Structure formats: structure tokens, C-alpha cells
Amino acid sequence: MSLKQYIYVGIGKAEWSKAPDVLICKGLGSCVAVCLYDEVKKIGCIIHILLPNGEDTDKPYLFANSGIKTALKEGVKKGMNRDRVWAKIVGGACVFSGIENNTIGMRNITEVKRWLNFFKIPIISEDVGGNYGRNVTFYLENGKVEVFSFKKGVILL
Amino acid sequence: MNQAKKNDILKELFNIGIGNATIALNKIIGIPVMISVPEVFFIPIDEAIEKLGPLDKRVISFYINISQGINASVLIVMDEDIAKCIVELMLKKEVNIDSDFFVNVLQEFANILTSHFINTISNLLKKRIILSVPKYARDMEGAIVDVVFADHQDKTLKVLFVTTELILKEARKMSFILIPNEDSVNEILENICH
Numbered sequence: 001m002s003l004k005q006y007i008y009v010g011i012g013k014a015e016w017s018k019a020p021d022v023l024i025c026k027g028l029g030s031c032v033a034v035c036l037y038d039e040v041k042k043i044g045c046i047i048h049i050l051l052p053n054g055e056d057t058d059k060p061y062l063f064a065n066s067g068i069k070t071a072l073k074e075g076v077k078k079g080m081n082r083d084r085v086w087a088k089i090v091g092g093a094c095v096f097s098g099i100e101n102n103t104i105g106m107r108n109i110t111e112v113k114r115w116l117n118f119f120k121i122p123i124i125s126e127d128v129g130g131n132y133g134r135n136v137t138f139y140l141e142n143g144k145v146e147v148f149s150f151k152k153g154v155i156l157l
Numbered sequence: 158m159n160q161a162k163k164n165d166i167l168k169e170l171f172n173i174g175i176g177n178a179t180i181a182l183n184k185i186i187g188i189p190v191m192i193s194v195p196e197v198f199f200i201p202i203d204e205a206i207e208k209l210g211p212l213d214k215r216v217i218s219f220y221i222n223i224s225q226g227i228n229a230s231v232l233i234v235m236d237e238d239i240a241k242c243i244v245e246l247m248l249k250k251e252v253n254i255d256s257d258f259f260v261n262v263l264q265e266f267a268n269i270l271t272s273h274f275i276n277t278i279s280n281l282l283k284k285r286i287i288l289s290v291p292k293y294a295r296d297m298e299g300a301i302v303d304v305v306f307a308d309h310q311d312k313t314l315k316v317l318f319v320t321t322e323l324i325l326k327e328a329r330k331m332s333f334i335l336i337p338n339e340d341s342v343n344e345i346l347e348n349i350c351h
Contacts, residue, residue, distance in 0.1 A: 011303070012203040027212030027299020030307055050203060051307060056314060062203065095300050096220050096292040104307040133300025135213050150215060150296060 009033075012062035014047040014071045016078050017140060025136040028091040030105035032064070032112050032128070033136045035088040036071060036121070037143045038080040044140050047071045051104065052111040064111035072119060087121045088145045088157050089113075090136050092128045105129070125157040158346065164197040166346055170278060171195045171319045171335055178274040178333075179323065185269065186246040186325070193322040202306050205316045209234065209332065212299030219267035219291040220305055226279065226286030228341035231271050232305050233291075234298065235331035242329055260293055267291040270333070282348050309336045317342065 004020045011031065015023055019042035025033045028048075037044035047067045060066040076082060092109035109128050116123055125145075127134070132151040139146070145157040172195050179190045198205065206212075217240045221231040235243075237254060244252050244262050252259045268291055279286040294301050306316050320334045337345070 010203070011206050011299075027297040027303075029297070029300030029303040031299075031303050050206075050303065051310075051314075054314070059201075059203070059314075062314070093300065094304055095294040095296045096304060097294075104304065133213075133297035135297070 009046045009048045011048055012050050012059050014045055014061045014067065014074070016043065016045040016071075016074060018043040019140045021140050023136075023138040023140065025090075025138075028134045028136060029093055029095055030091070030103060030108060032089055032091040032105075032108045034068065034071075034112055034116070035090070035136070035138045035145050036075060036080075036085050037088075037138075037140070038075075038084050039086075039143060040084055041079055041081070042140060042143075043075070043078055043080055044138060044143065045071055045075060046136065046138055049108060049112060052107040064108060064115055068112070068115045068119060068121075072121075082119075085121055086124045087116050089116075089123055089126045089128060090134055090145065090147055090157070093130045093132055093134070095131055095133060097131060127155055127157060158350075160199065163342065163346060164199070166349060167319055167337075167342065168195050168197050170281065170345065170349070171321070173281065174274040174277040175321055175323075175333060177277040178270050181273040182266075182270055182323070185266070186243060188246065188325065191324040193324070195319055195321040197317070197319050199315055199317045202310045202314050202316050205306055205318065206299060206302050209302050209320075209334075210298050213297050215296065216298045216301065217263065217293075217295045218298075218301045219264065219271075219293055220301075221267070221271050221291045222289040223275065224287050224289050226284050227282075227337065227345060229335060229337035230305065230309065231274070232302075232334040232336065233267050233270065233331065234301065234334070236329070237295075239325060239329040239331050242325060264291050264293055274333075282345060284348070305336065309338060311339050 034047040060070040092105040094103040135148040137146040
């Protein structure tokens with residue numbers, strides 16, 4: 001049996017791994033963490049998306065459009081089956097009151113949902129929006145996602 | 158003008174502004190305030206967010222938009238213990254960190270600090286500059302900074318910001334960050350080098 005590893009996913013990055021590893025994303029504000037998981041193979045990833053749209057070939061995971069596309073390609077290489085994959089999404093908040101309308105966070109959520117829908121990946125649960133930051137811990141053993149915030153404590157998705 | 162020279166001018170302007178703001182701060186709280194040498198960064202947005210500190214650390218922050226004059230924002234980020242220390246020094250008593258009163262006092266503090274800073278710059282540029290009311294947040298540092306920087310990135314996904322640390326007593330530090338937009342930097346430089 002392999003040892004459990006805790007893997008930190010930085011801003012504008014994505015990490016793929018398999019059970020029993022744990023993926024971690026810290027301090028999500030307007031960023032969105034897209035957790036993709038294949039239940040049979042028990043492999044999954046977090047994409048730490050910062051911006052809704054754009055093009056940067058060096059850092060595809062900064063954006064919703066190129067991030068999801070590249071991560072799925074990478075996932076297939078790692079042995080994931082595209083038909084079995086589901087997604088859980090977390091983030092897209094705006095911590096400052098008074099600028100809630102049309103924030104980067106809201107645009108991030110809309111774009112992430114649009115692109116997941118485009119690639120026919122079902123979103124089985126989400127914890128998005130609001131005015132508080134979140135930490136995400138993704139357990140690849142069972143596909144559970146733990147969301148921590150100072151406002152609401154721990155929520156399991 | 159090359160980028161290094163631009164940065165130097167920006168740094169000096171910032172230095173004069175923050176110097177004056179610190180004098181005002183010193184008068185309010187009555188203890189010496191030290192400032193570190195300002196640093197200018199023009200780096201990719203993802204590096205910029207990670208540069209400012211641990212992403213999940215709980216901090217208190219004020220975000221002030223400049224609504225007229227120049228196109229820029231000011232972000233003040235402080236630890237909870239320095240916030241408590243400032244409020245205590247201002248009121249000479251302890252106040253509960255969760256109360257509205259605490260937030261209001263601190264907001265006033267942010268207002269005074271930023272107004273002095275902007276007043277100096279406004280005088281130097283001979284320009285009328287108007288500030289918005291400071292927006293308050295108490296949350297994870299990463300969550301605060303990513304919202305602010307995502308608002309200010311340029312076409313090449315880089316952020317320009319000038320930052321300094323204000324040091325009160327032992328090692329209590331607070332970051333004061335100016336995030337000017339590209340067009341306003343050119344305007345400032347033209348104004349000064351004229």
C-alpha cells in the first residue's frame with residue numbers, strides 16, 4: 001500500500017493524483033476550485049482557476065476555459081474515463097461588501113459551469129458565491145470534499 | 158523611459174506619501190511607527206497573490222478605491238493582533254474584535270492613513286483625488302488579495318504594485334499596498350517629469 005500524500009495546489013495550477021492522496025487548495029476568494037473525480041479508478045484533480053476567460057499557453061489553468069479543457073486531456077492520459085467523471089465546484093466569493101455585482105467570482109462560476117456543461121461533466125455538488133474565503137481538502141480515497149471557512153466552519157460536499 | 162526608472166519614481170512618490178501618513182498615524186496612537194523601504198513589483202498575478210503571505214491566514218483588510226483623479230486602489234492588510242493593538246492605543250481601552258465598534262474605529266484609522274497618503278500625492282501631482290469609503294473584510298489573506306489583484310491585472314496578466322510594511326512595537330507588521338493601473342502610472346510620470 002502506498003503512503004498517503006498531501007498535495008498543495010497553487011493558484012493557476014492543477015494537480016492530478018490517485019487514492020489515498022489528498023489534494024489541498026488554500027485561501028480561495030474569487031478563485032474557483034474545480035474538483036474532478038473518477039470513482040472507479042479513484043483518480044482526481046483540483047484545478048485552481050483564477051480568471052474566467054483568456055489565453056495563456058504557459059499557464060492554461062489560470063482560466064476556466066483552457067483550464068478545464070487541459071485538465072481533462074491530462075486526465076485521460078492518466079487513465080481517467082471521461083464518461084464517469086463528475087465535478088464538485090467551490091469558491092467564487094467576494095469578500096468585500098458593496099462590490100457584489102458582476103464580480104470576478106461570479107463570472108468565474110458562470111464560466112466554469114458553462115465549460116463543464118460543454119464537456120458534459122455533471123456537477124454533483126457545489127459551495128459557491130457568498131462573501132467569505134474557503135479552504136478545500138479533496139480526499140481521493142472516497143471523493144469527499146471538505147470546505148472550511150471562518151464563517152461557516154467545515155462543510156462536507 | 159525604462160521600467161527601472163519608472164519604478165524608482167513610483168517608489169519615491171510612494172515613500173513621500175507613506176512618510177506623511179506615518180506622521181499622522183504616530184499622532185493618533187502616540188507610539189513610534191517605522192516603515193520599511195518600499196518595494197515595487199510588476200509580476201504575474203498568480204505570483205503576486207502568493208507573494209503577500211500565507212494564503213489561509215486570517216487577516217483584517219481595507220480596500221480603498223480612488224474614484225477620481227488617478228486610477229488606482231489602496232489595500233491595507235494587517236494581522237488581528239496589530240488591529241487590536243491599534244484600537245487599544247486609539248481608545249485607551251480594550252474592544253471586542255467581533256463588535257461593529259471595533260470595525261468602525263479601525264475603518265476610521267484606515268481612512269486617516271489613506272487620506273494623508275493620498276493628500277500628499279495629490280499635492281505633488283497638483284490633482285484633485287477622491288477616495289471611496291474603505292471596504293472592510295476579515296478573512297483569509299488569499300481570498301482578499303485575489304479579489305483585489307484580479308480587478309487590477311493588465312493585458313499581460315501582470316500586476317503592478319508598490320508595497321511597504323508599517324512596523325509598530327516589536328514585530329507587529331501591517332502592509333500598505335498601492336495598486337495603480339497602467340494608464341494612471343503613465344499619467345503620474347508625465348505629470349512629475351514635465
